[in-house]
Amino acid sequence: MMKPTDHGKTIQAMFSGIAGRYDLVNRLMTLGRDAAWRRSVVIAAGLPPGGRLLDIGTGTGAIATEALGRDPAATAVGADFTIDMMRAGKSGDLGRRILWCAADAVGLPFADNTFDAVTSGYLIRNVTDPLAAFGEQVRVVRPGGRVVCLDTSPPPKNLIYPCLTFFLSRVIPFLGERISGDRDAYTYLPESTRKFMSPETLARVMARAGMIQIRYQGFMFGTMCVHQGTKPK
Numbered sequence: 001m002m003k004p005t006d007h008g009k010t011i012q013a014m015f016s017g018i019a020g021r022y023d024l025v026n027r028l029m030t031l032g033r034d035a036a037w038r039r040s041v042v043i044a045a046g047l048p049p050g051g052r053l054l055d056i057g058t059g060t061g062a063i064a065t066e067a068l069g070r071d072p073a074a075t076a077v078g079a080d081f082t083i084d085m086m087r088a089g090k091s092g093d094l095g096r097r098i099l100w101c102a103a104d105a106v107g108l109p110f111a112d113n114t115f116d117a118v119t120s121g122y123l124i125r126n127v128t129d130p131l132a133a134f135g136e137q138v139r140v141v142r143p144g145g146r147v148v149c150l151d152t153s154p155p156p157k158n159l160i161y162p163c164l165t166f167f168l169s170r171v172i173p174f175l176g177e178r179i180s181g182d183r184d185a186y187t188y189l190p191e192s193t194r195k196f197m198s199p200e201t202l203a204r205v206m207a208r209a210g211m212i213q214i215r216y217q218g219f220m221f222g223t224m225c226v227h228q229g230t231k232p233k
Helices: 006-029 034-045 062-070 083-089 093-097 130-140 161-180 185-195 199-208
Strands: 052-056 075-080 099-102 115-121 141-152 212-219 224-230
Touching: 006 034, 006 083, 006 161, 006 185, 034 062, 034 115, 034 141, 034 212, 034 224, 052 062, 052 130, 062 075, 062 093, 062 115, 075 083, 083 099, 115 130, 130 141, 130 199, 141 199, 161 185, 199 212, 199 224
Parallel strands: 052 075, 052 115, 075 099, 115 141
Antiparallel strands: 141 224, 212 224
8 A cells, every 4th residue: 555645634534533433424424315325336337247346445345335335246345444434334234245455545456447436425526536546546547437426526507505504514514613623624525625626627537537437416505416437448
């Protein structure tokens, strides 16, 4: 695994600190919709029966678990550089079936064309080089395989923009502090959402990384988005 940068060390420490309550806070601050978005990711991945999935930035393995629940014959590798998050995800029958791997998103320890699909959830917003991260995902997926990314999007500036910014800047830090005890982490996460690239810009980065047939779908008033792209045959 590559040595983390200073930014990487900060992200590692932050997610290590909230690992035990991460899934609960996610469920609350997404009003329970996070499960539906994970299903959308797995459906978009288009895994063949018994296929091989890499979920990079897997955290507690929620997307990998969803894939195994839909196809028990699948092979799911969950890779992350925050060990405590993966430890938190190992409980439960499906968690024990995930092949856990310590890995950095911009230096994956897998051979070219290894997986039928590569997924990620809330990864790209936290890496310093999204183009390099997508490039690695394209490298390890087979020709014709899909790369699928679930991540936040800056709130669209429409009539409900003030409500969305209030939710991000006030409600999420409050919930995060009350449940996880870490207000700083849940101040950083919504701030990184507001500073993140638009869905259109993210699609262009995926294209620069070598993907084709790129499409995306927004959720939760445009603050969440699932992108998918295909590696050319």
